[in-house]
Amino acid sequence: xxxxxxxxxxxxxxxxxxxxxxxxxxxxxxxxxxxxxxxxxxxxxxxxxxxxxxxxxxxxxxxxxxxxxxxxxxxxxxxxxxxxxxxxxxxxxxxxxxxxxxxxxxxxxxxxxxxxxxxxxxxxxxxxxxxxxxxxxxxxxxxxxxxxxxxxxxxxxxxxxxxxxxxxxxxxxxxxxxxxxxxxxxxxxxxxxxxxxxxxxxxxxxxxxxxxxxxxxxxxxxxxxxxxxxxxxxxxxxxxxxxxxxxxxxxxxxxxxxxxxxxxxxxxxxxxxxxxxxxxxxxxxxxxxxxxxxxxxxxxxxxxxxxxxxxxxxxxxxxxxxxxxxxxxxxxxxxxxxxxxxxxxxxxxxxxxxxxxxxxxxxxxxxxxxxxxxxxxxxxxxxxxxxxxxxxxxxxxxxxxxx
Ligand SMILES: [Zn+2]
Numbered sequence: 486x487x488x489x490x491x492x493x494x495x496x497x498x499x500x501x502x503x504x505x506x507x508x509x510x511x512x513x514x515x516x517x518x519x520x521x522x523x524x525x526x527x528x529x530x531x532x533x534x535x536x537x538x539x540x541x542x543x544x545x546x547x548x549x550x551x552x553x554x555x556x557x558x559x560x561x562x563x564x565x566x567x568x569x570x571x572x573x574x575x576x577x578x579x580x581x582x583x584x585x586x587x588x589x590x591x592x593x594x595x596x597x598x599x600x601x602x603x604x605x606x607x608x609x610x611x612x613x614x615x616x617x618x619x620x621x622x623x624x625x626x627x628x629x630x631x632x633x634x635x636x637x638x639x640x641x642x643x644x645x646x647x648x649x650x651x652x653x654x655x656x657x658x659x660x661x662x663x664x665x666x667x668x669x670x671x672x673x674x675x676x677x678x679x680x681x682x683x684x685x686x687x688x689x690x691x692x693x694x695x696x697x698x699x700x701x702x703x704x705x706x707x708x709x710x711x712x713x714x715x716x717x718x719x720x721x722x723x724x725x726x727x728x729x730x731x732x733x734x735x736x737x738x739x740x741x742x743x744x745x746x747x748x749x750x751x752x753x754x755x756x757x758x759x760x761x762x763x764x765x766x767x768x769x770x771x772x773x774x775x776x777x778x779x780x781x782x783x784x785x786x787x788x789x790x791x792x793x794x795x796x797x798x799x800x801x802x803x804x805x806x807x808x809x810x811x812x813x814x815x816x817x818x819x820x821x822x823x824x825x826x827x828x829x830x831x832x833x834x835x836x837x838x839x840x841x842x843x844x845x846x847x848x849x850x851x852x853x854x855x856x857x858x859x860x861x862x863x864x865x866x867x868x869x870x871x872x873x874x875x876x877x878x879x880x881x882x883x884x885x886x887x888x
Pocket of ligand 1: 592593594595596598599600
C-alpha cells in the first residue's frame with residue numbers, strides 16, 4: 486500500500502513538474518500583491534477568535550507571552566523570511582514554524598535557539614510602517630491559509646525542521662553537518678536558487694592571520710608551512726567540506742566556516758601571494774529546507790506541500806491533533822521539569838544555534854532592514870565565537886562576485 490502511494494506521489498510530482506505553470510509573481514510586484522486592509526483585519530479577528538494559543542519565553546525579559554498560535558506563526562515567518570518572497574514559500578515556512586513551535590511547548594523561546602520571534606508591534610517598530618503595510622498581510626495570509634497544518638514523521642510532530650538560506654545546489658544529510666541523524670533531513674537537490682543572496686563569494690585571509698586564528702582553537706600548533714600543505718580530506722554528500730587536514734590536526738568544514746565567518750562550509754581555496762583565498766557556495770549550514778530554494782520552487786509553480794515534501798524526506802502533513810492543541814493551551818509557563826527538559830533540548834540544538842547565529846552575522850553584509858531585526862533578536866544568544874568571528878573579520882577582506 487505504501488509503495489503504491491509513493492508511486493502515485495512520484496507520478497503526481499512528475500506530472501506537476503511537466504505542466505507549464507504561469508507564475509503569478511512574474512511581473513507582479515510586491516505592491517500588487519498587497520493584501521487589502523479589510524482582509525488583514527478579518528484575518529486578525531479570525532486568528533484571535535480561534536481559541537488556540539501558544540506560550541513563548543521572551544529571553545530578554547524572562548517573561549512568558551501567551552498569544553494566538555496563528556499570530557505566533559505569522560510573527561515567526563515575518564522574522565525568518567523575506568516579505569517579497571512568494572506566498573507558497575511563506576506558507577511552507579509557516580507550516581514548519583507551527584510544527585517547530587508546537588513540538589517545543591514549554592521550552593519555546595523567541596531567539597534562534599528555537600526560532601526567531603518578534604511581536605507585531607516589535608516588527609513595526611523595527612521594520613517601519615511601510616514594510617509592515619506592505620508585508621504583514623502576506624505573513625498573516627501564510628499562517629491563515631495553512632491554519633493548523635503541521636508536519637509529521639512516523640505519526641509524531643517532526644521537531645527538527647531545520648532550514649537555511651541557500652544550499653548552493655544540494656542540501657546535506659543532517660549527520661554530515663551535525664552530530665545527529667534525523668531521518669527526514671536527507672541530502673536533496675535544490676535546483677532553483679538563482680536569486681539567492683550569496684551564490685559565490687570569495688574571502689581572503691592573510692597566512693599570518695590564518696595561522697593565528699587556527700592556533701587560537703588550541704589544537705596542535707600549526708606553522709605557516711602547514712597552511713601551504715593543507716588538504717581537504719573529505720566532502721559531504723551536498724559538497725561541503727567535511728574534514729580538512731592542517732598540520733597534525735583534522736578540522737571540520739564547520740569549524741573553518743565559523744572561524745573565518747565564511748558564508749558556508751561549501752568552499753574551495755587557493756593560496757596566492759601569501760594569502761588564503763576561500764571561495765564559498767551557498768549560505769548557511771545546508772540542512773533541511775533552503776529558503777531561496779523554496780522561493781525558487783514557488784516561482785516554478787510548486788505549492789507549499791510539494792516544497793516541504795521535497796526538502797523533508799518522507800514526511801506527512803496533516804492537521805494538528807486535539808491532544809497537541811490541549812497541551813499548548815494548557816502550557817502558559819515553563820515546562821514542569823524545566824531543567825531536565827531544557828538540558829536535553831540544549832544539547833541537541835546547540836549546534837543549530839551556532840550555525841544560525843553565524844548565518845545572521847554574515848547576512849548583515851547584504852540584507853538591509855531585515856538583518857537589523859534579526860540581529861537584535863539574537864543578541865541574547867550570542868556565543869563566544871561571535872567575538873572570535875568579529876576580530877577575524879577585521880583581518881579579512883570580503884568581495885562578492887557579480888555572477
Ligand atoms: Zn529556545
